[in-house]
Amino acid sequence: MSTDTAERTRESRRSGMLIAAVRWMENLSETWYAYLLLTPIFIILGVVALYPLLRTFELSLYAVSTDLTSLNFVGLENYIELFTGGKDRYLPGSNTFLPTTLSMPAIVSSALAVTIVFAVVSVFFETLIGLGQALVLDQDFYGRRWIRAAIIIPWAVPVVIQGIIFYLMFNSNIGFATPPLADLGLLASTNTLNDPLSALFIILVADIWKTSAFMALLILAGLQSIDRSLYNVAKVAGASKWQQFKHITFPLILPTVAVAVLFRMVGAMKVYGIIDTVSSCAVLPSLSCMVVSTFNTRVGTSASIAFVTAAIIGIIVMIVIVWQGEDAI
Template identity: 75%
Template structure:
């Protein structure tokens, strides 16, 4: 009996010591303590695969996949010097091999950057406009909000099929009017790199503007309405209210929304594969998928470079928004 009592006393004593130790932690130390499980999980699901990818990028597989050869930075050197271009699908290159429009649109890096910049820019502007409208009080607002969400809820495969059919040479109806405006090639539209890139950007804007609108709307809803009452009493116009109250207060929300969308846009693959093909519209993710089964080292090198670019974009946006933005 005394032995059991002693064991229980030691357990209680250890638990009390831990509780007292936690109580003496500062707020910052306690916050980091709570974040430890998140860091561990992040290391398992994100950091380890990234390190494993970097490790694979340092090797080259034999033709029969029976052995590997350590090449160090060889895969990266060949990638940036164009030596890997012959292993990429179609006429795809990693970096542009010239300054012509054709060379630029054959570069997976250039196409990915163009897609990310243009789509995120227009999604942010359209999403901001939608959010400003939905923030107003009018009849049927709930139904309009529900309708705006519909494109975002459409799966990528269905979205791609919709735009594929709209611009298909046999059944499509949007190619002729847009071709008359000079925006698309009049024939073989989905196999023309410039036209297919334009269509894919439009498809992404159509789908993801709702995502931006919802995030920005959440920021608008958090603004104290009393600020607008004070501004009205002071004689501020609608534009002055937006410039001095609305925009500064939702800017951190816009920064987070742009951050999320930029990361996703840099990994574009599904919409390209469903609307056109990776040989027509190259992207970094397309290159990773196309080379994975035959040249694992090349695929890993491209994937790691893509991750590094995404990391640089994320850090740049965080620095631009400031540490309090996220």
């Protein structure tokens, strides 16, 4: 067989394999074809996300030796001690993982309680304020573009700069915002940033100020996807503004709101930077604060807290999926 003939034979085989592969893909159902296209993404997610999660769980099964030179396998002991208070001695200040009582001082000293309270309260108000901003920005008025740009500014501010701004605003010695709020009983009048309740209030205000714009932008995208002819029909039928919002606007933007709440809830569960820059993790703990503070000396404790945080986030994601169905994400 000549060289040219052999080359043509190899090319024919390669072409035949390619044609067979194309025909195989054409015969796939829409579901399996979608899975095929998503396969590279699944592989990337497995490497980037799943492996670190499994590695974190593996580290959580070990404890650092007393001389801090080696890791000893302890199984689920780190988790048991974490939920029974055995790990509280490794946390900064007088903080705990779970609240020891239902009193407010115990709640604001608990990393888990502070994280959940922060996530629920901040996301609730951010959603309300963001919805209000989105409804206003969805209207047609002069200067709308400039107002949209202005709303984004707080969201664009880096966390460190945001923390410095609120540190200066609420510092009991030089801050102008502390005296009037202290007169209302919302803040401690002295040593404000070292008071856990005051610090929690300030950090909530700081996060709501920054992230409401993020919620507004996401909800605004949902509003602008609504078919405007629906409102014309509603007006002809005599529906009021409230009835239009109740029966048209809110049901149609609810999936968008669910996604926005999901994104913000996941972000809020990982709060760290704003706490560390405005006050400190020793004054007001969070789960991420505890992960960072124990990482260098107690790797197993740090990994167990991180994995519990990831598990809580996973539960939140599943709740949203159950609430809105598979189309939620």
